Amino acid sequence: MTFSRILGTGSYLPSKVLTNAMLAEQVETSDEWIVSRTGIRERRVAAxxxxxSDLALEAARAALDNAGVAAGEIDLIIVATTTPDMVFPSTACLLQEKLGVHGCPAFDVQAVCAGFMYGLVTADAYIRSGMAKKALVVGAEVLTRILDWDDRRTCVLFGDGAGAVVLGASDTPGIRHAKLAADGRYKDILNTPAQISGGKIQGIPYLFMDGPAVFKFAVKALADIATQTLAEAGVDKGEVDWLVPHQANLRIIESTAKHLKLPLERVIITLPEQGNTSAASIPLALDTAVRDGRIRRGQTVMLEGIGGGFAWGAVLLTF
Structure with missing residues (x-):
């Protein structure tokens, strides 16, 4: 039987740092207000x-180098993003061209903050079926481009960045089990409801979020899907070495960790320095922990996250 394993990880953050103190000069807020409600201290902003696709390229190159894989060996490219370069072609096709790779399937996945997991599970299915041998999965966002900088409820939360993994076929399990879910009934509590028509933007082109409603839904949904994933995989909570959650809000992360009976010392948290980077946040956090030596080969890792749609999911893997 063929499985898929993560061969390498990579990430990229823009050089510009936007601190809470800097934000307080633009909008009515403070470092204390932001940290106490979110856990975020700063975020990165793309030039x-x-x-x-530029951010995705840097993360992809880092992942390929870490995996010891040449770009020409990749036979599937998936980019998870909510902020594509253009309406079409896909950011994945643009990334493919920048990598100098030609001919293999390349497409975007849009599941907002759960996008990387949707992309990862899709790539796993390609490899398990024999349709691909080495896949590049990237989560990349420039969310600061769709923020209303006068709205302190949302502009303090998000940042830009990209993270990537290279998946390869293996005789031993890497990705062990995954569950994905979505429910469009909750579309109105987190969205950016704009569209292009007749050469003009129709609707509001800024990110909107009903914070309390999102928090309430996210806490229960993440706890449930993480528990279901472990149960279906036949894995006890105590066997999980690391939780790599979507970096949305520190209180949501703490709630999920508590439900899984994991101390925060076994949870990868990059939120204070990066903010919420949507589809990029999980691969960014994963790469951080791989490179600093916390996540090591053979360990059991749980990825989980939730975003607009609502879309959410969990992936259990052996790194």
């Missing part, structure tokens, strides 16, 4: 000439 005006940087596009999502």
């Amino acid at each position: 005006p000439d940087q596009k999502t």
